[in-house]
Amino acid sequence: MPKVRDILYYAVHVQELRSIIQWKVWHNPVHERDESTETESAKICFKYLDKTSRSFSAVIKELHPELLLPVCVFYLVLRGLDTIEDDTSISATTKEPLLRNFHENLEVDGWHFDGNRPEEKDRELLVNFRYIITEFKNMKPAYQAIIKDITQKMGNGMADYCLNAEFNEVGVNTVEDYDLYCYYVAGLVGEGLTRMFVESKFANPGLLERPQLHRSMGLFLQKVNIIRDIREDFDDHRKFWPREIWSQYVDSFEDLFKPENREKALNCSSHMILNALDHADDCLFFLAGLREQSVFNFCAIPQSMAIATLDLCFRNYAMFQRNIKITKGEACQLMTASTQNLQVVSEAFRKHLHSIRRKNRPEDPNFLKISIACGKVEQFIESIFPSQKVEEILAKGKAAELQAAISAREKTAPEVGSKKETLVLLGGVLSMMLVITGIMTYIAWLMGARFDVAFEEIKQSWAQLTGGSLFQGLDQVQPTNHPTGHGEL
Amino acid sequence: MAGNRASPKSYGTVLVVGGCGFLGSRVVEQLLNFPAEAQDESQRQSGKASSSNGTVNGQHQTPHSDELRSPSSSNITIFQFPSLRSRYPPISSSGTQVHALDLRCTQNLFSGCTYHEADITNPDALLEVFRQVKPDVVINTASPSWEAPAAILRKVNIDGTRTLLEVAGAKLGDWGGHCKVFVHTSSSSVVHDGDSDLINADERYPYVCPNPREYYSETKVHAEKLALEANDKPEYGHMLTCAIRPAGIVGEGDRGGFSGGILRTASVAPAWQLHIQLGTGDNLFDNTYVHNVVYGLLCATDALLATHARRQSGKAVELDHERVAGEAFNVTNDQPAYFWDSSRYLYSRYGRDINIDKIWVLPTGLAYAVGAAAETFNWLTGRKGKLNRQTVKYTCINRYYSCDKLRRRTGYKPIVPIDEGFARAVKWYKLDEEQTPRAQGQKKTQ
Structure with missing residues (x-):
């Protein structure tokens, strides 16, 4: 018969009781x-x-x-x-x-x-x-x-x-x-x-x-x-x-x-x-x-x-x-x-x-x-019973090298391609936007929009804001920009 | 060990490069048969009839080191260890001329050794020294501390080793001969990425290069490759080379290595800091007593000299499994100890009380947070602290090596047990502290 002390002990140490039963x-x-x-x-x-x-x-x-x-x-x-x-x-x-x-x-x-x-x-x-x-x-x-x-x-x-x-x-x-x-x-x-x-x-x-x-x-x-x-x-x-x-x-x-x-x-x-x-x-x-x-x-x-x-x-x-x-x-x-x-x-x-x-x-x-x-x-x-095997480490090293080589090769080729694609896409979007802007300006001009007056007004209010100094430089650039576009139209 | 002492070995003319550093000065000391101990012995004997050279003194009273009681912190500075002289193989003083080369020859000097000041990255200065010394053997121990700036690590470890090899092999210029043997001190860290466990790692483990975590180890890889590639090449005059990779050097003279670092912590850290443990504490770590490393270097030198003589006499080339030339070898004490036990041993023998019941165990994950916090703190305060994520890592990983290859091919065995090595390190550190109070800058290590 088990002793009372033992019963108490194993009631607390269930893991050990489990081992005995096992x-x-x-x-x-x-x-x-x-x-x-x-x-x-x-x-x-x-x-x-x-x-x-x-x-x-x-x-x-x-x-x-x-x-x-x-x-x-x-x-x-x-x-x-x-x-x-x-x-x-x-x-x-x-x-x-x-x-x-x-x-x-x-x-x-x-x-x-x-x-x-x-x-x-x-x-x-x-x-x-x-x-x-x-x-x-x-x-x-x-x-x-x-x-x-x-x-x-x-x-x-x-x-x-x-x-x-x-x-x-x-x-x-x-x-x-x-x-x-x-x-x-x-x-x-x-x-x-x-x-x-x-x-x-x-x-x-x-x-x-x-x-x-x-x-x-x-x-x-x-x-x-x-x-x-x-x-x-x-x-x-x-x-x-x-x-x-x-x-x-x-x-x-x-x-x-x-x-x-x-x-x-x-x-x-x-x-x-x-x-x-x-x-x-x-x-x-x-x-x-x-x-x-x-x-x-x-x-x-x-x-x-x-x-x-x-x-x-x-x-x-x-x-x-x-x-x-x-x-x-x-x-x-x-x-x-x-x-x-x-x-x-x-x-x-x-x-x-x-x-x-x-x-x-x-x-x-x-x-x-x-x-x-x-x-x-x-x-x-x-x-x-090695938990670390040199053969595995060497193999892992080789695999990593191989992986690196493969991904390097894969990377260089498709990355060039994707870069080109992105550029083409970006260029397409930008030129599309330019065309649309052009068409809209043209329609506005046909319908009688006075760009020269608007431009003049903007120029004046800008001059008021900045006190005219900043505009001096812009003044020379602006006319070459806008009017050329306008002139072509 | 005592009893069957071999006849003294001759090495010819030896040039110890880095001969005033931590490891290099111990090489000089062992090549000169531990002159300081001979002095002690003769002083102790001076009352009695003095024997002229004081060798092999009372072997029976040297206890086997296993039975040697470990010193306690109270007596460590006066504790007498069994002599090294009686345990390491004797070296013939007539057949061995010892020269040392270092950038500055101001510390760790021994009479009986000739000192030369030169920068190993300067070929002309090196050639000048080689012309004077005409060494048969070069033992290269020069290396900056692992904490040195990248430029210095690169310059000394890579450029310095290359120049030294080329001068020794008379590739860079004529100095009236070329060396027979070049033994290079590498590092066991050449196969460690600073992160993974290394368990019983042997020499087949691949180099870690590049090594983003430890640039020191990366430069040691380059240096080791240079040394091994120079082996037996006609342009180096068929000089024989090998590389010895010590795993954590401890002992007298260590300021920046494991024992030096831990002892510095012991001298300044508050008690609570010494009671923190990162990780489970089940991780084993290799440390090697400095004179065992030296003995490893000398065993390799012996083997290379034997190979050289064998080739000179036209005998058959040695087999692959016995070759030493062109090979790398781990050198350890073959006694990995639990990292935190080694640290606590140093703390307690230094004189700090460590109560094992009051240890705080931080799990590894939290340990990184501690490392990162310390880094941030150091960055904010502009201090240069020892604690960072990398050092934290070392306290939690297994890092021990197999030195079977060196044992099998050169007959090396660790002579002084590592516990004695640690105790000797503490004794030296405490005596050094008493002599030079405070402020010791970073010195060269291994």
Whole structure:
């Protein structure tokens, strides 16, 4: 049942309500899993998928049948590894070999693990791990090899961190460490998935030649989660924000949460967001290499959620007080956008970049760097979907030149003609008027009009008006004019 | 960047035309390996055992610029940026003789450079200088400000470039040789009509000529054409030419360009004026740090010298897609930023408070009305204001370029990030203001 608060929220935010309805009504999965053909163990795998993942389960289940089970098993294997790493009740000495050798268990029929503490939430997954092993062994050897390899790398990475006393004491130290940590927990997943996509021919093999791209896919998601979960992690005594960044704003990590350090905390968070934004253009580049719709959706949905979350966190002090997340309405809107094509996803990115830009404040030490980072992503979007094409401009230029040439030619010829016409017409009218004036004067003269008297009278009154001076000159002209006309008549 | 430093480059005898101007003086500075910084370094080191030439000093303490904290307005005049010397490729002082030519050599002088006064529109005076210098390389940076009267723009940009090319190529008279290489500083505005958006514009964009809105750009088109047409012609002694088109130069020494203009506004405008925004603010704008422009010029010079050597030794002609001779190149920082953000950064680092919640946004249509009103006001009061319909236009449009061609063909890359470039511009402007209080006339820019 929806909560009263939600009802009130969506009563005001109708646009978001519309997005939810739109998604629920109109979204058709590209592929749907066909339960009738599934084995018992596959069904159990999907059951655990639903149990363990909140966000990934839905997108995984819409994947192309070729990748459906491999990705599902990949996810569950890594989740199993995670469950061992997370369990603080297991001593480091027991944990280390478990993590380092976890990949070998995938070959052992019936392997399971019940050493987790009872409250560990995915404990049951490891207790019943044999079903996952069964499905692992059912899939193509190529996928098996990828999953095994990534599991081994990740297990080793986790083991290193679990032995690293400094990490456990003070958290992540440098920005480089931060990147490495994110690489182990997320970048490796990106690598494994990309190899599976390429193996299935659903992605451009070029994606493997640019490891930077799939690394960024993972790092972007992980960094956004680390930024958003700052409060939750702090309450759990975990510090993922690198010291190299927060120490520029506060002396101790705890100070970030003190109300008097509000501005410092916000500036620190924009530094973290700036660091994450650096991966955004790589993520779009990566998405451009995907060739199958369900794979595209699978990758694009989390990425657009991530940029929206970054936007939500940017200069939002609430993130230091409580757990914040994007609303369901926004999520549905993003999912609709992310299940179409790269251009729509890019527009969603652009929208959030502009929203970040609007919230950016000049007093923030990273103000201009953030502006530049947003600009960089926008410039990249323009490079893949140009809103201005040089070919069109050149063509337009040529067309304009041609047009100009044609109209110039048309102009010169007919304009001369029309000028002549106007002159002829004007001449005709004038001569007609002259003829008529002549005829009328002639008739008046025939009827006895005394022009000489009239002229004399006009001359006199004019002389009276002007005092005679002006007329002197006219006097010499007038007689030559009128009398000649008269004389001829 | 530091770490894999190349061996110092030699350019032979270089004549920097416009060498006392904003851009030209920075060319001289980079060719001399930033002598002012070397002085600072040795001063700071004077307590310790002094190393004789002070090169490559403590690279580990130079932070990567991405991690460099941005200075705030309170500390900007004392803020120490990582040195330029350690980041730009070193230049061999024995293999490079630096000469500068300008109309008047009174400002921006560096010891280590020989100065010559001459008017580039006067062939005899030019020939005299060339006889003395006998340059291998000419880097032409001379150009009046975009606001200069039409007659001056035409005379310096078109006639001056023509005379200079003809003298350099020994077409106008004998000075005992001819130049190998002529690098011409053009302008990215040669493809801009002063009105339309330019988005990721590359060198294939057509020239705008005639250009009724910007006569400056029109004269730059003519100059660029002259420079490119002179490439590899027998009457110019097969001198190799190319044109570099900077997009908005900012940095130390800028008075009339983007940073100079905005900072002048910051120094005089009332607070409300700084809180006005024309248009949506989503428009991206290119600006380029002056020493990156210089580096672009030097990369092009390198490439042309290599081509020259290649031809002298009779090797095969380079392919179309690697050619530099006879070509034009955009040079940018490859970091377009939102126009209003760049302005506000300059305002705020200058020391003005900008409260983002109090910004007034005027839609573009209304912005024109503002421009027109300002023009009318200026006309009525007889003032020469910066605000008009044309400047208003620039605040609302996208104007950024692709510099891929220069990157691919010459190995150029922007070395100093643009945010540092802006911060350096503010620092210089404030120090300059302290030294010369008030009244600074228009000086030459780019």
